[in-house]
């Protein structure tokens with residue numbers, strides 16, 4: 071199986087006034103295509119920082135990052151934008167839908183930057199919304215939808231360009247447990263179709279549904295287990 | 306896409322457009338009204354004829370002492386008659402006397418108007434003809450017959466529309482006059498209302514109304530001289546000046562006791578004043594457009610701040626800085642061109658209303674439309690450019706977390 075994410079000695083240091091704040095300290099990580107990974111850890115341990123680097127929203131202070139074999143350290147900002155567009159789908163805790171656009175228009179957004187023509191954008195976005203069970207909410211704006219429905223629109227937006235990698239930073243953090251289950255069902259289904267998924271979560275139930283858990287503490291990976299897979303294989 | 310995002314926030318887009326609409330519509334309306342008034346004046350010049358000189362008496366100076374008002378006039382009817390004979394460039398001369406405030410009474414209607422005493426050449430030289438009845442004849446002039454020809458406004462003031470003015474009696478200075486004609490309507494030329502006049506024969510006006518005499522002969526206030534065409538006007542001016550100096554024994558260092566003016570010059574001056582006024586007010590409107598532009602820039606800047614999350618999200622799903630820059634620039638351009646188009650429409654409508662209301666020709670100078678639209682685009686690009694650059698530079702994570 072091909073390695074989709076390969077991090078080598080990644081560090082991230084913020085400079086606050088005169089002092090350096092190391093947030094990631096020589097992180098090494100490899101994730102294969104089709105994996106379903108949870109990242110856990112205390113608040114402030116660097117999970118979001120790591121996710122932002124994996125998602126090409128941020129650059130590491132040092133170290134090398136290969137995404138699908140491409141050395142991202144050498145790419146410029148516009149090339150990184152294309153990588154985000156073609157390889158990565160994001161799901162955020164706060165959904166981050168554009169409030170004045172309909173579900174359909176929100177889902178169509180990534181395809182605008184992929185130069186997909188309008189009729190195909192509508193077709194693909196409609197399909198993606200059907201996949202998350204929102205065929206009857208195409209023309210609703212976010213404030214006409216429940217939190218769970220908004221997160222499903224966000225998932226549809228993340229998968230509409232058929233990315234190899236979906237990154238979800240606390241996707242159920244703003245939802246009740248019932249709704250969280252539904253969202254996790256969607257992500258699991260997406261993973262079964264072959265998409266690599268990385269989820270940051272504080273919720274052990276969420277982590278239990280993945281195949282591998284990475285635990286972080288103060289900017290380092292302290293545990294990297296296939297426990298849940300083992301657990302599943304035993305059953 | 307720009308249109309979609311603009312449509313999704315109608316209030317903000319509308320407010321932003323308002324500045325451009327006000328700026329452009331005032332530029333268009335003002336230049337159009339200015340041009341209309343100028344055009345109207347040009348038409349008046351053509352109606353007047355471009356080949357007319359006006360010669361007016363000035364107060365005589367003897368040994369540096371001005372003789373002041375009420376003294377004997379320096380121009381006489383004989384001067385005018387001599388000019389007609391001796392100036393080759395003159396094709397007709399009309400002598401006149403005028404009194405700015407004479408009371409004209411009919412029954413119990415009493416109005417004040419301008420009295421003009423003149424000779425038979427006046428209608429030809431002033432390019433105004435009787436619409437009803439006749440102008441007075443040589444015989445009327447010779448015997449100073451008490452007959453009057455009314456300007457159209459005077460006729461309307463004294464008579465009802467259904468009444469026939471011709472043959473009616475009116476009183477001027479207590480004396481009885483018979484109305485023999487009504488002149489066609491010409492409107493105002495510069496400050497003078499050509500219709501608010503009553504015409505008498507020069508001889509009658511001199512004997513009965515004005516009553517001041519020249520040292521020799523019949524005093525007049527001046528005369529109008531017609532030359533064969535506009536090109537002859539300058540030589541006519543030269544010849545008139547010389548003939549009058551000769552007749553009045555004036556040698557060049559000495560001041561002339563008459564003044565030769567050219568109606569075309571007067572109206573040209575008026576037109577050029579109007580032109581620079583239009584330009585000035587147009588420039589003020591242009592400034593208001595720039596202020597409108599600053600308004601757009603401001604609103605766009607605020608909107609960039611309000612929309613940092615949107616920008617962050619767009620970048621997260623793959624927008625490059627260039628795409629964000631484009632989006633904001635396009636929004637500014639769409640806003641300012643829609644605003645520009647509405648402004649042009651509104652400006653034209655305003656100008657049309659003013660032209661119909663105040664009865665001057667309706668002209669929309671093409672350049673004002675082009676300049677107006679061009680300006681609104683420039684304003685849009687400049688005013689959209691700076692906020693767009695700020696938007697494009699935003700860091701996607703900070704933008705995503707930004708409130």
Ligand SMILES: Nc1ncnc2c1ncn2[C@@H]1O[C@H](COP(=O)(O)OP(=O)(O)OP(=O)(O)O)[C@@H](O)[C@H]1O
Nearest residue numbers: 084086091093111112113114115116117118119120
């Ligand atoms: N832009 C920044 N400048 C300075 N420090 C930062 C910045 N972003 C994050 N940090 C710091 O880096 C550390 C890790 O932050 P991060 O957001 O990655 O934590 P996290 O594990 O996602 O926490 P949480 O579970 O609360 O989301 C924190 O101490 C945070 O204060």
Ligand SMILES: [Mg+2]
Nearest residue numbers: 117118119239
């Ligand atoms: Mg976090």
